[in-house]
Amino acid sequence: MTEFLAAFAVFLALHSIPAAPAVRAGIISRIGRRTYFVAYSAASLLALAWLFAAALKLDYVxxxxxxxxxxxxxxxxxxxxxxxxxxxxxxxxxxxxxxxxxxxxxxxxxxxxxxxxxxxxxxxxxx
Structure with missing residues (x-):
């Protein structure tokens, strides 16, 4: 359950923190729009895969x-x-x-x- 909660927290943070316009604009101004979207997409997919893998390890109820x-x-x-x-x-x-x-x-x-x-x-x- 600890791994699932950690994966969920990372996934939630990835979708909450960059949603703030000032944060996203700051990141895009430093690394560029295309790099941001490629990196953000890759990080989101990895976090989602980790979340699914952690969920599959939980007991079935x-x-x-x-x-x-x-x-x-x-x-x-x-x-x-x-x-x-x-x-x-x-x-x-x-x-x-x-x-x-x-x-x-x-x-x-x-x-x-x-x-x-x-x-x-x-x-x-x-x-």
Whole structure:
């Protein structure tokens, strides 16, 4: 449990500290935008991998008995969440990080302000 809490703390810090505009701007001014995003992405992926590995080492504690209909929920919500994540990443969104940048928001932003976050939430709810 200690390793999981440490991995979670590192992952949370990686997503909280650079979120402060002054901190992020200071780092970008020192190392450059491209280097920042490459380094930040790599550090985030490593922290996420560590968090998953630590979570898999924890004891399994069932919260409820599995029923056959639970699988149907996952088969509906997981693709819907995945679709929103992909649409959010490829659609221009001035309010979020995407593959394409533009001041004019894409169509999926008309449905939700943060399609990637909503997609992950729907995907997680299905699990």
């Amino acid at each position: 069932p919260l409820w008995d599995l029923q056959p209909w639970h699988a149907a929920i996952t088969f509906v919500l997981a693709p819907l969440g995945g679709l929103l994540v992909i649409a959010g990443l490829i659609s221009p969104n001035p309010l979020s990080i995407t593959v394409r940048s533009s001041e004019r928001p894409g169509a999926v932003v008309g449905i939700t302000r943060h399609p990637v976050l909503l997609g992950f939430a729907i995907w997680a709810a299905g699990h």
